[in-house]
Amino acid sequence: MRSVSVALAVLEAVSERQPVGVSELSRAMALPKSTTQRMLLTLGELGWIRAGGEEPTRWSLTAKAMAIGSRHRGDEEIRRIALPAMHRLSAATGETVHLSVPDERRVVLLEKIEGLHPVRTNAVVGHGAPMHTTASGKALLAAMPEAQAAALLRAAPLEALTPHTDTDADALLRELEQVRRQGYAVTVGTRHPDIAAVGAAILGTSGRPVATLSLSLPAQRLPRRLWPVYGEQVARAAEECSRELGGERPA
Amino acid sequence: MRSVSVALAVLEAVSERQPVGVSELSRAMALPKSTTQRMLLTLGELGWIRAGGEEPTRWSLTAKAMAIGSRHRGDEEIRRIALPAMHRLSAATGETVHLSVPDERRVVLLEKIEGLHPVRTNAVVGHGAPMHTTASGKALLAAMPEAQAAALLRAAPLEALTPHTDTDADALLRELEQVRRQGYAVTVGTRHPDIAAVGAAILGTSGRPVATLSLSLPAQRLPRRLWPVYGEQVARAAEECSRELGGERPA
DNA sequence: ACGACTGTGCCACTGTGTGGAACGGTGAAC
DNA sequence: GTTCACCGTTCCACACAGTGGCACAGTCGT
Missing domain, CATH: 1.10.10.10 (Winged helix-like DNA-binding domain superfamily/Winged helix DNA-binding domain)
Known part of the structure; x- marks a missing residue:
């Protein structure tokens, strides 16, 4: 047509x-x-x-x-389930929390809760970014079957948005190993120079990732010692959402 | 085609x-x-x-x-200018603040700042509602030339979303008089039964309304004595945005 | 007054989109 | 097991909808 x-x-x-x-x-x-x-x-x-x-x-x-x-599907259910967890996460960390969904080789911001710090990241609901440049995207890639992740990463050259963006598909695939082990992904300056993020995937009933939670904050507010702290919190929140999506009652 | x-x-x-x-x-x-x-x-x-x-x-x-x-136009400029005012408004009132734009006979939510109260309204960025059912919409209608408002209201029957929705175009037009005088619009239960809102228009260089700021909160948290209090605050914030849109430096 | 741009309108040709009819698969009713 | 109603899918001849080259009108900078 x-x-x-x-x-x-x-x-x-x-x-x-x-x-x-x-x-x-x-x-x-x-x-x-x-x-x-x-x-x-x-x-x-x-x-x-x-x-x-x-x-x-x-x-x-x-x-x-x-x-x-904005009527994008899955909205209602995922949003409804994730919002309480997002609020808790935001309250616990004081930082901005993002809920994103995959779209081909990109992640799109579905919902956000703004943090309290006066210095804020200002992402826009509905906007998207290439998967390989965000913590959310890496968490998604790590949660899908490796073959699928590889196919996505190799489908086209990986664009570099900053000098820190990883553009080597093979290196990225190895990095995903670690993401899988620890349950969360961390990026520093891979999309915007001074912004860092911590992301974890939310899994649907099929076990496939359907969305992600992430914290987004200025890089200087995320020293390395906080990586596991925030990482565990985000991963736990995402896991709660996954369980509830699977039909279980929330704890 | x-x-x-x-x-x-x-x-x-x-x-x-x-x-x-x-x-x-x-x-x-x-x-x-x-x-x-x-x-x-x-x-x-x-x-x-x-x-x-x-x-x-x-x-x-x-x-x-x-x-x-989400790349809807005006986004960048209006959003950039309005966000600081929205944060201030949210901090001052503790309530959720909405930034909306007109689209034909509807208002569409462009951006929001969530309030602190545990009982929250949960509007979705990108979703829309008929103008005559929201405080934002009424503020917009009041800020445009009366002939245009009348044309919009009379173009089609006014849908009733709740028992409190005003569906009489003429009565609404008279109500707009008062909105113009006081500089803000208040609605209680006209869109959702238990939700109230206070809205004021942001004007562009031409003097036409281009967006609105509004507070959205549970009706029981907005006793009548607070109408002018919140109203003045919202109107002042909107006016600041209008001035800045017009090219003036912010105060 | 000229030229290089805009955005707009026209119209003969053709190839794209139309929609009725027929096909294979699945599930409920009996 | 058989029937039937419904699903999504496929096919194809016809006709009209969409194409795009061209010419026109207005506006800007030189």
């Missing part, structure tokens, strides 16, 4: 470059200008994008796209 | 009924089964929906839709 494919590609491109005009977009996507314009008009009529406001010929997403996207 | 229109309608329908099968969906949308099936397969190939997991023939949204939706 060609036109649908193109239309959704346009929608995605708009989301990345908004606000964007017809010519610029058609150039970026190597698409005829008339086609691009028809797509934009159609998407506009359907209420997914809009070209109003100050620059009346440049298009941006409407909130409709957000409203629809 | 027929096929695109249908495809996006299917995507939206899936988001509302997930997980959903071919026949059920085709019936619900009054669409030929073969067409529905082709749409689902296409959307699946493009990574927007997936039919894996336990029920291998029922489709659900992937996180891709969420990731794209």
Whole structure:
């Protein structure tokens, strides 16, 4: 279905470059200008994008796209189960807690509880990052069958977001060994230079990872001696969620 | 562009009924089964929906839709400016603070700061509600030209989400008068039976409302004498954001 | 006044999307 | 075991929806 494919590609491109005009977009996507314009008009009529406001010929997403996207499935159940654990974790550590879900080779932030420290990380609900750059992602990779993790990591070159990002699939796979042993993953500056994170996976009934909990905090607030402290707490919280997802009553 | 229109309608329908099968969906949308099936397969190939997991023939949204939706425009600037004010407001009141944006006749939650009380409202970032059912929505309506508010309210019948929801457009328009005078809107049980909210609009450079701040809390925690107290605080915070959006340095 | 850009509208061609009908599999009813 | 109703899947001839080259109008910087 060609036109649908193109239309959704346009929608995605708009989301990345908004606000964007017809010519610029058609150039970026190597698409005829008339086609691009028809797509934009159609998407506009359907209420997914809009070209109003100050620059009346440049298009941006409407909130409709957000409203629809936020209905991502599993939301209700995972969110409901994880929220209490997230609050407890946040209260115990004073740090920001993230609940994320996998999407292909990325992890997407589903929910967060902000910590109390005045210096905060400010991730945005709904945004995503490559799996190999986050503690959540590594925890997910470690919790899935090794063959699957290897396939994901080798499907494409691993992008480096900072100088500390691991870009070697084989090294990463070895690192996952350790994550599996200790039950949590720690990253320092692999996504943003000064941000560290501690993550652990939540498992569904099938034993496959369906989500992760993670702490996200400034690197200087996570000295090495705290790794196991926070790590154990996050792992325990994630495990509670896994058990409850499996049908067991919470402790 | 027929096929695109249908495809996006299917995507939206899936988001509302997930997980959903071919026949059920085709019936619900009054669409030929073969067409529905082709749409689902296409959307699946493009990574927007997936039919894996336990029920291998029922489709659900992937996180891709969420990731794209969360790039809704204005995000960066409004969020950046509003977050400090939200934190202050949350610290001052101990309650949950919401940042929402308008979308046609609805308001969509863009960001939230959770309060400290153990009894919490649990709204989900990205979800929306009809304007006339929320304090944020009323604050928005009051801040736009009256003709525009009237047009929005009269475009379609006003849905009642609870027995307390106002469904009379004219009465609502009169209520907006008062909101304009005092600078904030208060709702009690108009969206969920036991939830109250206090909202005020953030204005952009054009003077049009672009977003709102609101407090959301259990109704019993908002006795009438607190209305002006919280109202003033929310209005002041919103005004700070408006001024900063207009280019002025924050105080 | 010119040129290099925007965004917009037109229209003949063709290839893409349509949807009815038929197929194989699964589960409940009897 | 047999029947039936429903599921998801596949096929295919027809026709119309989508394509994209081209020409036009407005706006900016020179």
